[in-house]
Amino acid sequence: MAPSRLIIFDCDGVLVDSEPLAAKAYERVYDKHGMPGVHGGIIAQCVGMKQADIIVRIKELTGHQFPSTADGDIWAETKALFSQELKPTPGITAFLETLEGGSCVASSSSVERINHSLAITGLARFFGDAIYSSSMVKNGKPAPDIFLFAAAKMGANPADCIVIEDSPFGIQGAVAAGMTAVGYTGGGHTYAEHAARLTAAGADFTCADWHEVSRQLSGLGVSA
Structure with missing residues (x-):
């Protein structure tokens, strides 16, 4: 057998x-923290990575260092979008x-x-x-x-x-x-x-x- x-x-x-919604969440949260320019094309290069690695990759691509104290904001925004859409x-x-x-x-x-x-x-x-x-x-x-x-x-x-x-x-x-x-x-x-x-x-x-x-x-x- x-x-x-x-x-x-x-x-x-x-x-x-979920990926289009997740990309939207990252865009919104980075904008909220005064780091514009994180758009769908940037996030597309991070599909498949875990959040910590995505944050590192975004820094490599844009120079933006996301504050570690605000990590929870990404999931909060993502969860809200997921719950709706x-x-x-x-x-x-x-x-x-x-x-x-x-x-x-x-x-x-x-x-x-x-x-x-x-x-x-x-x-x-x-x-x-x-x-x-x-x-x-x-x-x-x-x-x-x-x-x-x-x-x-x-x-x-x-x-x-x-x-x-x-x-x-x-x-x-x-x-x-x-x-x-x-x-x-x-x-x-x-x-x-x-x-x-x-x-x-x-x-x-x-x-x-x-x-x-x-x-x-x-x-x-x-x-x-």
Whole structure:
């Protein structure tokens, strides 16, 4: 019998269509603290990173040093936007309802943000406690730490894991973990070169919607 495959989902931009809202939150908070010029194009270069690494990257790109005492402002603004506007990615609910086998979430976001996102979009019921955050490991994506941690917690061999990611950093982390990497480009933050960049990062294939993900997974022995 073939080994059971574990599906590891990124959260932001894969399960929930959050990246445009998250970018808006960063813009607003940096403006609030007198640091203009942090726009969607800047944040797009940080997709897939955890917050601490995003703040470092924004400083590299703009020179703005966000005050550590105000870190909570980013989540407060993000949470408010999510509560008002966050939606699941198109088709993900139906996909999860028919998915067979094990699955979990491995995200660069905090546990609080992951749980909030899944709760308000109605997706929490699909994952239970199988929620893993980069805050639980030493290194964030593109390091493989979060994926290896999730696999260990779920009792899965990394070679039997399939990661679904929307960012090059996430794809690189999945590849480094020795897992099959699926690039997803169905979120609201997608762009013309999105699929090509995911492929360049090492994605085994890319999909623009959940119907295509289902078709591709069936070729890997996963029913969805």
